[in-house]
Amino acid sequence: MSSIPKEQLAQIRGEMLQTLLRQVAALACSVGAAVVVARLLGPEGNGRCAASVMIALGLSQFLELGLPQANSHLLARSFSLRQAATANLAAWSTLSLVGLLGAGIAIRWYGQDLLPGVPIELQVLGLASFPLVLLQAMLVSMLRGLRDFRRYNRVLLVSPAATLVLVIFWCGTQGLGAAGALWAFLVGQLLGIGATLVSLRPHWVSATMETTALESYWRRCADFGLKSHGVACLSFLSERTGFFLVNLFLLPAAAGVYAIAAQISDRLLMLSLAASTVLLPRLSTLEDPAPRAALTARFAGLAMGLSALVCVLLAGLARPVIGLLFGDRYLEAVPVLQCLLVAVPAVNLARVLATDLAARGRPELNLHPAAGTTLLNVALGWMLIPHGGLMGGAVATTVGYCAGAMLTVWTYLRVTRSPQTAGSPDFEATVPVGSSNDRAD
Template identity: 30%
Template sequence: MTKPNSFLKNSFITLVRQFTSIVIGTLLIIIIARMLGPELQGEYALIINFPTILMMFINLGMNISTVYYVSRQEIDPGESFFNNLIIGVVLSLIGVIAGFIAIYFFGDLLFKDIDDHSYVYFILIAIPFMLLNTFFQTIFQGIQDFKVFNTILVVTQITNLLLVLVLIVLFDFGLMGALIAFISGHALTLLFILVFSVKRFNLTRENMRVNIPYLRKSFRYGFKSYMSNLVTFMNYRINIYLLGFFVGNTAVGLYFTALTLGEKLSVFTQSISSVLLPRIASMGTEEERNHLTSIVSRFTLVFMLVFAVVIFFIIDFLAPVLGNQYKETPFFLKILLPGISLLAVEKILSNDIAARGKPEINMYVSIFNVIFSTILNVILIPMYGATGAAVATSISYSLSFIIKAVLFKSVTGEAFTKFLLFKREDLALIKRLLLRQKFFKKLIRS
């Protein structure tokens, strides 16, 4: 087992690689948006979200339980790799079959404005690659090897971007080119993971066996997180399908572009959140856990609010890059910014609660959120279109943060001021870090 690095070092490594992911991902969004136009961009959004939703339904929380048990050293990473491979293949097959059935019987309802459903059948090829990538990537998160964990993210983005440049910009394959690039990006990432994992893990006959006790407890722990993540994801994405159903693909394209740009902004805090889950799970005392999460949530809240204000004022100047067809997209992003900022802190608190062995709390909150969000979207989208979807999303994200903050206080006993308000001691911490030149030299080398 790899000895865990410091929390700050891992967060920095993750931040640098995810910043690279932001840049590449933003370029990808801009190129696809400009080349396809709002209507085809809307079709692209609906199609690529379908395998993502299916993957959320079939993963059964194995990715979260992998992080939890590997970080607690209750299973060897090599043995976890083999078990995740077997389970991933089985679940992928179930996902592809379920996808075919859903398209065949409900395709006209789910994709009523997409004339050629062969695109939707085609995207099902991505499911095994996406699921196995997630299952394997979380092993590196569990052993707190964040160099590899985040390199995997960058590999996916780079391969996708290069293929988009070739297939859409150079050869003008349009929507099909974008879908091929999406699938190929995940496929090449899986190849990278497999090659690296064979070298990284000690894959012997002893650990290449199905560990029934591990799988049993993984499903028990993972199912609670699975339900939480499933309904949370539905809360994030259900308005895309509702928008397509009530308004049309062009509105989906405009809103989806704003939403994905907004999600790229929150990647900074995801870098810290990814490090927090295994770190909290491996800590011994409640006092250590409370102290760490309180500092992280305070810094995250201040950072995201400042960042959101900056984006609010500069997004109009960056809008022409997307093209004249996307004039409304900056307005939608401005509406989303408050919710996205608060959601970043909510994710920090959620990971802390899950790492304490109480993922069911997140599940209950997520169920409430998806019901509330769906009702709000059904009311606002027919009246206000994509603007209504953005308002509903921002409100539901903000409400989720408020509920999670109250529950975190209840679970930990920490006062709101302790984990939400920036303190004088935080400025002193920043000053000490800036003065530690050796610390930053080590981070840069990492």
């Protein structure tokens, strides 16, 4: 660890702490909204809302083409915010149109087959949120690439906080039901976009526009972004497979119970997310493999150790926590949550290692672990859920996550122990460094 300057390490710790505190605050808001929806709408209504939101999140994930990941990587290295914004807005307008048309046709003809029990009007509301989710992902990634974590963490609180307030108002006092919850999600995304644009303005004013290099930015985005896109899509599929299959085989009421357990376990990945958020732009600028490996080892171990402690505590308190927050109708989620918690520490470790691989310009190395996780989740879920119900879905997800984590660790060790790949990969040489657009925090 001596190869890492103490000042830099302290700065990274501070940025991670800011990010983690923001995630805790966002967690409180999202849990609050989930509690309101779950108690007012019951398991069936909760399942319908979760399925409709999944439409927006899924479309955004599959159509972003790795642009947010590329923004975080490239803006940290050499490119201008104006280059990134020009490229991203052009891509957003095209991808939004494609997504709205394609998904609209699919909902019209196959909506009830793919999401049985979820009314078409709720699916349409979920679809309407998709362009906003996509735009917010692109804009926020620019703040991350600029390493402006103070504003980054502030703007990411706006959407969950606004959604919580609107859910309480529209569902709790106006009785708008599932539609009110989805409108709250949509408006929350819109307010988050407004806050992000305001936060980007100081960087925009000081940025230069190098029009001759715009083609170069597109090329680098295609190189890095498309490599990471497949991994992100597979990761999303593996995260949502259990919920989708539960809704398909057991219908929205069971899916609403499963969603509670899945949402809680997913929130415990915040430790690796905080580490990855801060480390990706940092590691992308490091040429020396020694400090890169030291940073990764330190924060991967921290994410795994702390999450293991939290998981043990939560597993023991799962019944009173779920009963107190969501009510007795959701106690069936307790064993599901306890099963899902088994994989959380391993996934936290693997995600930090995967961030290191992506920062080396080799995000495609994460493809095999992500594919293995997804295939196992789908195959096991298809076999176990019809007979094992909710626990079948939990077991399938846990086995898939653990297997994927082991594959990630194996891939990371293979890369870092190889003399040819331990340092900067070929991609590093293709991205200009030392540009005047590099920024400090």
